[in-house]
Amino acid sequence: MVESTRRRRDPEARRREIVTAAAELIVEVGVDGVTHRMVAARAGVPLGATTQYFDTLDDLRTAALRALADEVDARLDGVRIALAQRGPTPAVIADLIAEGLDDARAVKADRAVVTAAVHDPRLRKLAHHLSEQLVAFLEPTYGHDRATAAMIFIDGVMWSTQIRDTTLDRAFIETVLTQLLGMPETDTTPGRTAAPSAP
Amino acid sequence: MVESTRRRRDPEARRREIVTAAAELIVEVGVDGVTHRMVAARAGVPLGATTQYFDTLDDLRTAALRALADEVDARLDGVRIALAQRGPTPAVIADLIAEGLDDARAVKADRAVVTAAVHDPRLRKLAHHLSEQLVAFLEPTYGHDRATAAMIFIDGVMWSTQIRDTTLDRAFIETVLTQLLGMPETDTTPGRTAAPSAP
């Protein structure tokens, strides 16, 4: 009867809705732009709900950022699997990246975490984690330095996409990755640097 | 001493002070973090001064961002000159970048402009300009694609520095740049892409 006066009966779900709304908003207007009211409106929950589930706006923001990071994580996991299946060649990586770039939301989510980390040391770890994962995938095959170089370049690609209206060419990305990674080393010596051998 | 209640009488200087304070703050707390009050306090001027010189906080922010961009520009000009004098080799570039990275302030200024551009389309042009300048310096020697690849990598390096506590190794940077740019072509034919031609 009075059934729907009080809202749904699933705290977990509600919490999730709120976090999701906050995450969306962070991506759209930036971390500093988010307010309780905006989140409540977006999530379709009463204002009070946003403060009930999170002691502080900052807590909510952090949770949202974490959700964003999880999203990126999930995508990275997809990358990991694809690399395992199709082999970690520059061509495959370029494919995966190009795919990722096509999903504006993915790019924004990723960059949002990094941007937020700039002024909030507590988020650094989160941001690190993401980049390091990519390095971890490539390191066994290409060694630490080449993997790092690739990761940094890919980072740059993400920013470029975020700031510019145009998306970088898949072919271009593959070319560069090939230069950076070289051919997958058959007899990997995951040493510090896989120095370009002398002519 | 002679300092009466009423302050100085040098609009130009005052305006500069305010912009400088705002720029510092943007670097420290982010574009969205700055307030009139903070700027006034930092600049050592009364609150009213910040609104007298800039109709709008947004105007002030823009001016500050522009100042930051100018700073980067100046540094880039230094790079341009150095490249002209010492030659645009990966080693030289790596030197210059490593120098730049040592100046935390420079890195932050640069990144601040880019970050601000994420949510403010009007700043995009500014952010573009900076990256494109680097491309412009390298393009004649290495062709457009390689120059772009280097620029994107360097962008990634800047972010990496900004987010992490450690600075990337100069040697590493040189190595990667060498991979990306190849040897400077002796008889440069500044075509679209300077494919490594056969001897």
Next chain:
Amino acid sequence: MVESTRRRRDPEARRREIVTAAAELIVEVGVDGVTHRMVAARAGVPLGATTQYFDTLDDLRTAALRALADEVDARLDGVRIALAQRGPTPAVIADLIAEGLDDARAVKADRAVVTAAVHDPRLRKLAHHLSEQLVAFLEPTYGHDRATAAMIFIDGVMWSTQIRDTTLDRAFIETVLTQLLGMPETDTTPGRTAAPSAP
């Protein structure tokens, strides 16, 4: 007594209090004179309450003006009823007006709406409505033109009262209204103008 720090919990009433306070102040200091702070003080509510109930000071002003207009409306309704009961003769009208003039508050409320309408086109309709109502009451008996003339004269009387310290004489008003309206036409032909027909 039980009055804790946090105040009452009756939005409807609070809203009404705020509007009432604003209306009072408009009457006292004019539309442009009212501020959130004044309203809050007068209503005995915290500053924030005035902005919680009205998105904008302008909204608040409009609501207050509307309240004032409603007040006038109510009074006019009293006039309508009295005219119906006692007959719309100049003497009765003069009685009613003289009564109204005695209530300084009523005069001020009425004039406030008109004054506000001068610089705010959106309030014109409101101001019109009030005058037209009076015309509507008298028109069936006296025709449009005479009714309009009476209304305009009464408008003038209101202003005169508002500006001067003295109130106009009831007898004077009746005399003038008699001149303007003539005797109530026995065989009313509510045409455009009820010209005094020949005997």
Next chain:
Amino acid sequence: MVESTRRRRDPEARRREIVTAAAELIVEVGVDGVTHRMVAARAGVPLGATTQYFDTLDDLRTAALRALADEVDARLDGVRIALAQRGPTPAVIADLIAEGLDDARAVKADRAVVTAAVHDPRLRKLAHHLSEQLVAFLEPTYGHDRATAAMIFIDGVMWSTQIRDTTLDRAFIETVLTQLLGMPETDTTPGRTAAPSAP
């Protein structure tokens, strides 16, 4: 040589310019809307000039209102002369009023003074004066009461014009004035009331 660095050399003229600009603005945006800055801009004088010639914004406003009143006065003087020349018949008065109503500026100036007087007792005298002048012109011919009635009606006409988009019909005005004033008494007995003589 340095001639025009310092502006004109005619304090009187400048003062007049400022007052005129203020008067215009009062008419446009209301007394409370006027600011030093607006006046300076409108008058084309530096900000400092507005405070140099008038100790206080209120002084400036008062001067402007007085100027507005002088304007009305001048117009009234025209009326006086016309009435003397053409005779103070309802037809002539209606002519003059209709002319006045066509000049929106004149109506607004007149109403501005009255409106300002509502909340500023010091301006009451000014507002009175204007109405009383009209009464003074008509009184010798029609007696005090009829003259007053006409004045009040005309006041109502002014407001009606100010608030509405349409201007009242000249014929209507003449008809009403005829009702109010009756025929000019040949053997004027400027008694309290010029009672309508028997048919």
Next chain:
DNA sequence: TATGAATGAGTCTTCATTCAT
């Protein structure tokens, strides 16, 4: 004297947060 920079009081408005219901 004339100008416009300087200052701070005061305005509207937004929100995090608290808490009565």
Next chain:
DNA sequence: GATGAATGAAGACTCATTCAT
């Protein structure tokens, strides 16, 4: 537990007024 009213701190911005130059 859930909701949204309540509050006040803080922010952007406007201006009258003062006063150095």
